[in-house]
Amino acid sequence: MTQIAEPGERAAPGFAGTAAEHKPRTRRKFNIQSVLGTTPMIVTAVGVFVICIIFSIIWSFTNSKLFPNFNFIGLAQYERLWANDRWNISVRNLAVFGVLSIGVSMVFGYLLAVFMDQRIKQEDLFRSIFLYPFAMSLVVTGLVWQWMFDPNLGIQSAVRQLGWTNFEFAPLVKQETALYGLVLGGLWNGVGVTMAILLAGLRGVDSEIWKAAKVDGIPTWKTYLFIVLPMMKGAVATAFILQMTGIVRVFDIVIAMTQGGPGVSTQMPAVYVIQHITDRVNVGQGMAAATMMLLPVMLLIAVQYLLRWNANRKAGRA
Amino acid sequence: MKSVVSVVALVAAALLGSTSVRAADVEVIHWWTSGGEQAAVSVFAREFDALGGDKWVDTAIAGGENARSATLQRILGGDPPGAAQFNPGRQYEELIAGNMLLDLTDLATKENWAGFIRPASISEACLVDGHWWCVPVNIHSWNWAWASVPAFEKAGVPLPTSFDDFLAEAPKLQEAGIIPFAIGGESWQINGAFGVIQTSLLGLEKREKILKDKDLELAKAEMPAVFEKFRQFKQFSDAGSANRNWNDTTNLVVTDQAALQIMGDWARGEFGVAGEKAGVDYACLALPIDHPTVSTGGDIFLFPKQSDPAVEAAQLKMASMMVNPQVQALFNNAKGSMPIRDDVDMSLADDCMKRGLEIIKDPANIAVDAGRWQSNDTTGQMNDLVAQFWADDTMTAAAAAEQYVTILQNAD
Numbered sequence: 001m002t003q004i005a006e007p008g009e010r011a012a013p014g015f016a017g018t019a020a021e022h023k024p025r026t027r028r029k030f031n032i033q034s035v036l037g038t039t040p041m042i043v044t045a046v047g048v049f050v051i052c053i054i055f056s057i058i059w060s061f062t063n064s065k066l067f068p069n070f071n072f073i074g075l076a077q078y079e080r081l082w083a084n085d086r087w088n089i090s091v092r093n094l095a096v097f098g099v100l101s102i103g104v105s106m107v108f109g110y111l112l113a114v115f116m117d118q119r120i121k122q123e124d125l126f127r128s129i130f131l132y133p134f135a136m137s138l139v140v141t142g143l144v145w146q147w148m149f150d151p152n153l154g155i156q157s158a159v160r161q162l163g164w165t166n167f168e169f170a171p172l173v174k175q176e177t178a179l180y181g182l183v184l185g186g187l188w189n190g191v192g193v194t195m196a197i198l199l200a201g202l203r204g205v206d207s208e209i210w211k212a213a214k215v216d217g218i219p220t221w222k223t224y225l226f227i228v229l230p231m232m233k234g235a236v237a238t239a240f241i242l243q244m245t246g247i248v249r250v251f252d253i254v255i256a257m258t259q260g261g262p263g264v265s266t267q268m269p270a271v272y273v274i275q276h277i278t279d280r281v282n283v284g285q286g287m288a289a290a291t292m293m294l295l296p297v298m299l300l301i302a303v304q305y306l307l308r309w310n311a312n313r314k315a316g317r318a
Numbered sequence: 319m320k321s322v323v324s325v326v327a328l329v330a331a332a333l334l335g336s337t338s339v340r341a342a343d344v345e346v347i348h349w350w351t352s353g354g355e356q357a358a359v360s361v362f363a364r365e366f367d368a369l370g371g372d373k374w375v376d377t378a379i380a381g382g383e384n385a386r387s388a389t390l391q392r393i394l395g396g397d398p399p400g401a402a403q404f405n406p407g408r409q410y411e412e413l414i415a416g417n418m419l420l421d422l423t424d425l426a427t428k429e430n431w432a433g434f435i436r437p438a439s440i441s442e443a444c445l446v447d448g449h450w451w452c453v454p455v456n457i458h459s460w461n462w463a464w465a466s467v468p469a470f471e472k473a474g475v476p477l478p479t480s481f482d483d484f485l486a487e488a489p490k491l492q493e494a495g496i497i498p499f500a501i502g503g504e505s506w507q508i509n510g511a512f513g514v515i516q517t518s519l520l521g522l523e524k525r526e527k528i529l530k531d532k533d534l535e536l537a538k539a540e541m542p543a544v545f546e547k548f549r550q551f552k553q554f555s556d557a558g559s560a561n562r563n564w565n566d567t568t569n570l571v572v573t574d575q576a577a578l579q580i581m582g583d584w585a586r587g588e589f590g591v592a593g594e595k596a597g598v599d600y601a602c603l604a605l606p607i608d609h610p611t612v613s614t615g616g617d618i619f620l621f622p623k624q625s626d627p628a629v630e631a632a633q634l635k636m637a638s639m640m641v642n643p644q645v646q647a648l649f650n651n652a653k654g655s656m657p658i659r660d661d662v663d664m665s666l667a668d669d670c671m672k673r674g675l676e677i678i679k680d681p682a683n684i685a686v687d688a689g690r691w692q693s694n695d696t697t698g699q700m701n702d703l704v705a706q707f708w709a710d711d712t713m714t715a716a717a718a719a720e721q722y723v724t725i726l727q728n729a730d
């Protein structure tokens with residue numbers, strides 16, 4: 001906040017930054033009503049998120065079964081967790097699933113957005129079609145994909161009936177390919193939203209930029225890739241974060257499509273957590289897994305916070 | 319003024335009076351959703367409603383794990399169902415310890431449950447420290463194989479007399495376009511079949527030493543061979559087995575597309591619904607074939623504590639109805655399971671059930687269900703391991719056996 005007191009900056013009344021930063025300062029002082037109004041929300045947020053997370057972490061060090069207790073057993077739950085094949089496979093699956101899902105969905109989402117940006121007829125109709133899968137529950141989506149991938153009912157048998165009797169396409173039945181089947185099912189669901197967000201970003205780019213690029217004779221594809229895309233960082237970040245949150249807690253599509261199988265080849269961390277705190281009545285183990293899931297999220301937030309703090313400090317010095 | 323008071327008193331009395339005789343709805347959570355299972359559970363619902371007044375409210379949740387999770391979460395959340403299905407064993411031990419279940423001891427003493435429920439290992443699941451906490455409703459045995467007689471005839475292969483015999487003849491079945499070994503890819507199905515093969519190879523005594531007494535040395539010595547044998551079955555299963563439900567798998571045998579399925583006797587209900595006849599359309603092989611046994615799995619109902627006395631009265635009525643000999647006969651005939659008492663009229667029973675009833679008479683033939691000794695946590699880990707071994711051909715039998723021993727060692 002030191003920069004506000006800087007006389008040099010104050011001398012420039014037209015500087016948008018100072019004007020904007022003056023307002024919240026005065027507002028913060030007087031608006032008790034808004035503080036009162038948000039108190040219930042603050043209490044809920046602290047109660048539900050912070051306290052629950054703290055309890056999750058505490059119970060991960062206990063031998064809680066059905067009823068949470070406070071018999072501390074040190075790191076035993078974590079030792080068991082990381083010695084467990086299924087958990088290690090789950091973590092690896094999550095990484096593969098995440099990288100593939102986010103990568104492909106960003107690329108295809110952007111391509112679709114560019115396609116929609118070509119002033120095509122019936123744009124509304126297409127946008128609805130692409131966005132529709134997102135409105136559907138992943139359980140429904142997952143079941144439909146499971147049937148399509150079923151060798152006896154789905155795509156494979158349909159193509160075979162057309163005459164190609166050696167056609168093979170049943171990714172879910174082999175443990176080497178089942179995860180990619182999941183990625184496919186998830187993509188169908190998620191690409192539309194990425195497209196919608198990126199399209200909004202595209203439309204937010206000033207048309208003057210396009211005119212300038214035209215005048216300079218830059219090909220359209222280059223403009224999209226090297227000029228427009230970097231200008232819509234906000235939209236890209238939003239799409240990315242939305243995808244991330246969905247992926248860390250991926251659960252329903254796994255249950256609907258593979259139930260973690262064949263074997264344990266498509267297990268995911270969230271499935272492990274839920275199964276341990278419910279049917280397997282081992283709350284301690286479930287909480288240890290949940291805490292491990294929280295860790296990367298915390299790390300991301302910490303890194304982001306550090307970066308911002310660093311940027312602020314530099315800005316303050318300048 | 320006086321009249322107003324008396325009217326109020328009258329209304330109050332009427333309200334109070336009505337609570338003691340008011341009919342109650344009892345919500346029952348269970349996981350009986352296949353054709354044969356539904357036929358069975360509707361026997362309970364019909365008989366309970368016929369007692370008059372109270373109503374059976376059906377909450378069927380597909381999948382045992384899901385149904386049990388829902389029940390546990392609802393009890394913890396303070397909204398317990400009126401009755402809930404579990405498997406006998408350690409699945410509900412903490413509910414008993416936490417005093418969250420209705421004590422059925424008075425009813426059980428009055429009706430002398432201990433006198434007629436057999437074998438003893440069935441009542442032990444509910445009778446803990448002299449108190450009855452649940453009602454066993456049937457005995458299910460895992461130790462069966464279901465064979466399609468037309469499928470074996472088509473391939474010109476006689477019905478198997480041992481697992482080795484079956485494995486030797488299976489290629490002929492395959493040549494005839496039949497799936498020799500039908501299995502669904504869910505982990506409990508795979509582990510169930512594994513357990514039966516384990517019992518067959520080791521015999522009851524060694525099995526009990528490993529699973530109950532957790533004899534690690536014996537497990538280290540014996541389990542690699544069991545895993546090895548189990549793997550031999552895989553080449554004879556079909557590609558569509560991933561994710562397949564048990565009843566869809568049984569249906570392959572019913573429709574003669576597959577030759578053999580290792581599955582508990584609940585599969586019999588599916589043959590019944592399809593109108594198949596034991597001995598003609600299908601054969602039931604009690605396992606191991608040379609020394610048939612019956613495992614004492616099954617289902618129990620427990621009754622979570624309620625605040626409403628009307629519901630509690632209805633719960634007791636339901637518990638009593640479930641062990642009634644007439645209801646036991648109707649229910650178990652539809653379900654394919656064995657009744658929990660000897661004195662029921664089983665004239666409707668088919669050959670397979672009669673065979674089971676014969677085997678169970680001798681206590682030496684009883685394989686205590688592994689769920690009695692293992693917590694859900696341990697069973698779950700074994701499910702994971704066996705399913706992983708089944709799916710992953712790169713995992714050696716020795717490595718799997720090693721993990722099996724570790725799970726046993728850490729079992730609570």
